[in-house]
Amino acid sequence: MLPWVEMGIMLWPDDTPEEMQEIFGNILHAEKETAFLYRVGQEYVGFINLSIRVDYVEGSDSSPVGYVEGIYVKASHRKQGVAKRLLERGQKWALSKGCSQMGSDIELYNTASYDFHRNVGFQEANRIICFIKDIG
8 A cells, every 4th residue: 555655645636645655545445446556567656536426417417426536647657648547447336336437636736637538538617716704
């Protein structure tokens, strides 16, 4: 699980390794979540975390929906089809769980992720700005 955690920290640097290990450990035991890692030789170079969502997914017209919770490829292996192959594996998993659509989201500034999603067939469903207010 260590390579997965290390790559997870690269994608989500605000989490500690301990938090990441707990989150990823929960994924391994969840009925509606899974993950796939991609290995080249003896090195893990990418992963995809997925879930099955039954709540509304922006732009969807079906339920359940397979959802890309996170996808990451090490910089040294980008633009080599790794993320596309991870997504294809994730789509097969989602289909096996009764999904006919996949959803995903990105941070607004992440243009590389935007380009990837468009290149593998995702259509932009909406743009939202989220707010939070402390009340206590």
